[in-house]
Amino acid sequence: MAITMTKGQAGLTGNSAIAYAMKQINPDVCPAYPITPSTAVIEEFASYVADGAVSTELITVESEHSAMSACIGAAAAGARVMTATSSQGLALMWEMLYIASGMRLPIILTDVNRALSAPINIHCDHSDSMGARDSGWIQLYSETVQEAYDNLIQAVRIAEDESVQLPVMVCLDGFITSHAIENITLLSDEEVQGFVGEYNAKTTLLDTDHPVTMGAMSLPENYIDFKFQQSQAIARSRETVLKVAEDFGKRFGRKYGLFETYRLEDADIAIVILNSAAGTTKVAVDELRKKGLKVGVLRPRLFRPFPFKELAEALKDKKAIAVLDRADSMNGFGGPVFNEIRSALYDAEKRPKVVSRIYGLGGRDYKVKDAIAVFDELKAIAETGRVETLQKYITL
Amino acid sequence: MATLKELSKQNELLTGGHRLCSGCGIPPIVRLVLRAANGPVVATTATGCLEVGTTIYPYTAWRIPWIHSAFENAAATISGIETAYKALKKKGKLPGGDKDIKFIAFGGDGGTYDIGLQALSGALERGHNFLYVCYDNGAYMNTGIQRSSATPFFSNTTTSPAGDVIPGKQEWRKDLTRIVAAHNIPYAAQASPHNWADLSKKAEKALKIQGPTFMNVMSPCPLGWYTKPEDSIKWAKLSVDTCYWPLYEVEDGILKITYRPKEKKPLEEWLKPQGRFKHLLKPENRNLLDKFQARVDLEWQRLLDLDGKRI
Ligand SMILES: Cc1ncc(C[n+]2csc(CCOP(=O)(O)OP(=O)(O)O)c2C)c(N)n1
Ligand code: SF4
Ligand SMILES: [Mg+2]
Numbered sequence: 105m106a107i108t109m110t111k112g113q114a115g116l117t118g119n120s121a122i123a124y125a126m127k128q129i130n131p132d133v134c135p136a137y138p139i140t141p142s143t144a145v146i147e148e149f150a151s152y153v154a155d156g157a158v159s160t161e162l163i164t165v166e167s168e169h170s171a172m173s174a175c176i177g178a179a180a181a182g183a184r185v186m187t188a189t190s191s192q193g194l195a196l197m198w199e200m201l202y203i204a205s206g207m208r209l210p211i212i213l214t215d216v217n218r219a220l221s222a223p224i225n226i227h228c229d230h231s232d233s234m235g236a237r238d239s240g241w242i243q244l245y246s247e248t249v250q251e252a253y254d255n256l257i258q259a260v261r262i263a264e265d266e267s268v269q270l271p272v273m274v275c276l277d278g279f280i281t282s283h284a285i286e287n288i289t290l291l292s293d294e295e296v297q298g299f300v301g302e303y304n305a306k307t308t309l310l311d312t313d314h315p316v317t318m319g320a321m322s323l324p325e326n327y328i329d330f331k332f333q334q335s336q337a338i339a340r341s342r343e344t345v346l347k348v349a350e351d352f353g354k355r356f357g358r359k360y361g362l363f364e365t366y367r368l369e370d371a372d373i374a375i376v377i378l379n380s381a382a383g384t385t386k387v388a389v390d391e392l393r394k395k396g397l398k399v400g401v402l403r404p405r406l407f408r409p410f411p412f413k414e415l416a417e418a419l420k421d422k423k424a425i426a427v428l429d430r431a432d433s434m435n436g437f438g439g440p441v442f443n444e445i446r447s448a449l450y451d452a453e454k455r456p457k458v459v460s461r462i463y464g465l466g467g468r469d470y471k472v473k474d475a476i477a478v479f480d481e482l483k484a485i486a487e488t489g490r491v492e493t494l495q496k497y498i499t500l
Numbered sequence: 501m502a503t504l505k506e507l508s509k510q511n512e513l514l515t516g517g518h519r520l521c522s523g524c525g526i527p528p529i530v531r532l533v534l535r536a537a538n539g540p541v542v543a544t545t546a547t548g549c550l551e552v553g554t555t556i557y558p559y560t561a562w563r564i565p566w567i568h569s570a571f572e573n574a575a576a577t578i579s580g581i582e583t584a585y586k587a588l589k590k591k592g593k594l595p596g597g598d599k600d601i602k603f604i605a606f607g608g609d610g611g612t613y614d615i616g617l618q619a620l621s622g623a624l625e626r627g628h629n630f631l632y633v634c635y636d637n638g639a640y641m642n643t644g645i646q647r648s649s650a651t652p653f654f655s656n657t658t659t660s661p662a663g664d665v666i667p668g669k670q671e672w673r674k675d676l677t678r679i680v681a682a683h684n685i686p687y688a689a690q691a692s693p694h695n696w697a698d699l700s701k702k703a704e705k706a707l708k709i710q711g712p713t714f715m716n717v718m719s720p721c722p723l724g725w726y727t728k729p730e731d732s733i734k735w736a737k738l739s740v741d742t743c744y745w746p747l748y749e750v751e752d753g754i755l756k757i758t759y760r761p762k763e764k765k766p767l768e769e770w771l772k773p774q775g776r777f778k779h780l781l782k783p784e785n786r787n788l789l790d791k792f793q794a795r796v797d798l799e800w801q802r803l804l805d806l807d808g809k810r811i
Contacts, residue, residue: 132587135580161587163579166622170576173569173619177544177580180567182595183587185580203569309565309581310588311595312540317560319568321552 112289118282121253121290122188122214122274123148127158128296129260131212132183132303135163135174137193140226141278142216145188168193172200172211179209180318182308184260186211190278191218194232198239204271205240206334207318210263211271213241214256217379217430218278219466227467228278230378234431234440240334242272242341243408245378247364249286251405252276254358257291260300261348268341270334277380279467291356299355342409362411363404365418367393371400373482374419376445377428378404381463381470385428388475399479404441412448419445420452423486426478428498430464438495457485460495468499501701502535510535511563518561520553523729525719525736526635528693530606533633533715534564536703541602542585544578546611547571549642549721550635572615575623578605578630602707603630609650610640613676624683624712631706631713634676637721645724649674652744653792655776657724662779667788672795680714681750681811687713689749689758693720694737698747698758705751718745726775738770743800748807755806764800767793 107114107124116124122145126134134153136146153162165171171187179185189197194215204211215233219225233243242262246252252274259272276282291299307316322330342362349360366386368374375385382403392399402418404411419425427446429439437443438460446458461478464470478498485491502510513534520526526549534541542565545551551568554561569577582603588594607616612634620632639657640646647660651669656662660669681688686709691699699717706713718739720732727735739745740759744767747759768789771777780789 132591133580133583135583159587159590161583163583163626165576165579166618166625170573170579170619170622173573173576174580174583176569177567177577177582178584178587179580181542181581181584181588182593183580183584185584199570200573207569304593308595309542309567310585310601312542312565312599312601313596315563315565317555317562317566319551320555320557320560321568322557326557 109290113287114290115285115287116249117144117285118249118252118276119144119216120148121249121288122256123152124290125253125256125296126186127152128291128293129186129257129300130158131160131186133161133163133178133185134187135165135171135178136187137165137168137171137189139168139190139193141218141282142188142190142214144282145214145216168196169200172197172204175211176200176204176207176209179204179211180207180308181310182305184303186213188214188216190216191220191232194236195220198236201236201239201241206330208269208334208337209271210269212256212259212263213271213273215273215275216278216282217275225466226278228280228430229465229467230275230429230431233273233275236273237408237440240270240338241408242270242338243406244272244274245405245407246274246276246281247379247382247403249281249284250288250358252281253288253290254352254360257296257299258348258352258360262341262344264303265341265344268337268344270337270341275379280380295356299352338409342406342411345406360405362406362414363402363418366401366403368400368402368418370398372398372423373479373486374400374402374422374425375428375475375478376402376404376419376425376441378407378430378441381428381430384470384472385475388472388479391472392476392479397479397483407441410444412444415445416448416452419449419456420454422456424457424482426459426461426482428461428463428478432462432465457489457491459485459491459493462497463499470499474499501697501704504696507535513563514554515561515563518554519556520549521723521729523720523722523732524549525637525693525721525732526550529633529635529699529717529719532693532696532699533604533703536700537602537604537707539602540599541604542566542581543604543606544568544574544581546574546607546616548608548611550606550608552642571611573619574605574607574611574616575620575632578603579623579626579628582628582630605630605632607632607634608641609634609636609638610648613649613674621683624680624685624714627711629710629712631703631715634716635719636716637719637724639724641721641724650676653795654780654788656779657776667779667785677716684753685712685714687749687751689714690716690745690747692718692736692740692745692747694733695740695747695759702749724776727773731773735770735773738765741765742767742770742796744770744796746800746803748803750811753810755809755811757803757807767796
């Protein structure tokens, strides 16, 4: 894949940008299995391998379960490892996701978000990565192609940080971001290499002079202690995410945080929403602001670990908030993001009203008018202090 | 090949003190295979008795780098490890400098014939450089003797119980060694721990070959077979002498029987001491015993027909 670049800029799809970032990172091993809409990542990376543009060993495994299993084996052997998947692929990996994080292996996975069957559907929603939210992986969400590219490069540093040592999942919206061409700023190979640095695993299976046993059975005497350490590590990663973002910003000028706010500071009402739909919501915000309405958006970038304190701080003074989830926690108390945002706000002095709206499942369009309708509802809630419908589906 | 005396002087790479049952067939198999590596070796093990019995934290019986990941993915795990080795070797980044490392995956019959078959097939097809050793004790022993597709005909297991109407497992076992050989890998063999010389020779050969190799090894299990621990090796030998478990290899496509019993023993001699076949010895079940014997004879004849031939 030849990328045409003008002054460091190139028009790339999300998938091409991810494949290109992988090329620049040049991981040691990439076990991979295709699935729409992330297939192009694997295909384009396979051409980088075939053309000798990377020194990576590609393993074209026979399933995603084996892809993650091979990632685990390779990472345990001290390799820098990356893969990509979507939907059913991530679901098939589910068992292994827990083993990757439990063994503290800094594996990087791109999840191009897609709905889960049944009915089978290849389009965007977040059911796949939300299903993995308790698996101990750090999760970064990306609104744009640029952010997906930047997130993947930062993910390497986050995962491999000595105080973290955990796998990282970078999520971007299937088709909407993975297949749309965006003009993005690319870093040079040297800049990427300089940023990610060389990986030297401390403990590896290949150090045959110092044999280690990994994946031992653990009984009640120590299992919970391992889990405690793991939870401490993922909690620590919050700082690492910020530290890495700061260095990234310093070197390359693009700034990232735990979340992004858009015209939020003085807003009375707000929508919290992940990934590409935040862009649509921002357009709605601009329209409504023209009419004098104080509206804003908060877009979480880091969902695991969940930065509940900072999120609560950013949202605590709002009168009404709608959390829009592109995944349903079937008949739970609202969508997964809603659930956590509302919980985070429980201790706020003046607790905002928070409602759950499920939108866009299986690629259903979410339009500016949908965002405006939600803001209209929020306006009424803010004025009356009354919530008519706590949770519902929109974009039906 | 090393003599028994020389072998006995080597360091055990799987130490004693592990928690596998006394009389278990697995430890001698693993030790013979690891000795055959004769150099740096890295291993993985599927979930099952070997894994559980050797690594209860904070203890480990392994003196080599070893990893357990899950039940169905030993072949995929070793694929990742072996590929990491290739990648890091290429970059001159192997810890302790450049060296030749052997890669071995161990799995039980459940982890190999059943849930791990896809991962195994994939790894064989991709041609990774590793030896896969299946220890076949004929059931999911670690979880309490449930049937697998390797369980012998009519065997009494907890999920194929010998009941009043159904007399144990109704299906003939899957012929995994032949299925593996059909991947056209350079080497596949069947072995048994009672014949240590045959087993060691096969392991040495397999580990010298570049590319995927496979060994299916009979592994007596006193707990699941309802036999005495001290007799395990005897029953391993009888499984071979009755031709239930023939010793053979398929090297570069040529099948070779590596041991022919001088006198083929009646199957009943192997079944009789094992509690899992107790119901077969009832007079009313004579027909089942005959059926079992007839199938063993047929399979043995098939193998004899193929001996020395390209398959
Ligand atoms: C995905 C999954 N399914 C089921 C199990 C439960 N399980 C653990 S070991 C085992 C049986 C192992 O049988 P086998 O491979 O024959 O090894 P053995 O116990 O005989 O040593 C089973 C069913 C598991 N750990 N993982
Ligand atoms: S149950 Fe059987 S296979 Fe498992 S350790 Fe005991 S004897 Fe060995
Ligand atoms: Mg078994």
